[in-house]
Amino acid sequence: MNGAASSPRVFLTFDDGPDPEWTPRILDLLLRADVRASFFVIGVHAQHEPALVRRMAAEGHTVGNHTFSHRHPWLLSNQDAAAQVHEGCNAITAVLGQMPMFYRAPHGRHRQCMIDAAVACGEIPVPWQLSAVDWGPLGTAARIAARLRRIRPDDIVLMHDGRNRHNRPDELLRVLPGFLDELADRGLRPVALDGY
Template sequence: MWPNGFLNITSRGRRSESQVYLTFDDGPDPRFTPSLLDILAQHQIKASFFVLADACAAYPELVRQTAEAGHDIGIHSYSHAHPWRLRQAEAREELHRCYHTLANITGNPPSLFRPAYGRIRPATLQEARALQLHTVLWNRSVIDWGAWGTLAGVSRRLAALKPGDIVLMHDARPDTNRPETTLTALQSFLNTDKAASLEFSGLSHLTKKRFRN
């Protein structure tokens, strides 16, 4: 049975508004996250980062740098273990450990949660609700991994963004080293007229309106 309030999940913003929500998973990564932060700062864009707590523990200054730049930082998991392959207690603990790691590093409790691999289950939704987290998925992925994660492919999918899109991207990948392609495609896209016609916001802009605990 799904827990009460499980519908407090969103995967898309409002088409009637101009905002696009860029989100980046699996960081922080000292090879790629600093360059991404520079790109976002150059274009005065706020984004949302869903981080792995084991990486946060290794690079706490990078987490603080991201927060101080005004970006949203949300929970992804502790180790990126697949939620469906864990016992309920283990799945809850992945979320719980990430929550407290982030709170200790930034000095502020996180408010956003995206499950690893986007796979939801009642145990983690219950834990997220207990921690007063808003669960956010996505409706558009640039598919910046695997055989489709080419520069041409990522660039084409970025060019198709529409208002209201929550966009899945990566500034790190546990299983590949492709974020340099993402950064190149993103920098090129943000210099286009299409990007100039959009307004980019962090997810807190959306969740503060949509969710009421």
């Protein structure tokens, strides 16, 4: 599915894992479709599911830092917020033996102290252009599919492989196979962030 290197790219990203129930299903689907993506993992989950993090990397996916415990950045002191970034980086490094290249703020809430901490870890902060909104009451399969149809070349797409209370990876998985087919039909090539 990756197609010619000259075809327009898109970047599929999954946050809040690894989740022992949902991450393997998403990895299986991506493997069957020969698609590489990027996973922003929560450090404490990486500690509990190290084999899934290693599988992500072994199958060609990028593993990024989504902080240690996904606490809301606006509710933390500067010191605690920066520590969340450093501890997330350390947890991923302990599992993979190398530091993550990318960082994404939990809840999409940016703070300069956390960006500074990520840069100090050698990480590039990564936003998104299109959210599947695969969480909460709006995270139904039909609504997720409609939002994903809006994808454009070079978009970074936010999805979730970890349930993390409000996420709906079950609903996402109902539409993800069709979405990957649509990308191929439109000539959009999914790549991992480190293939940028």
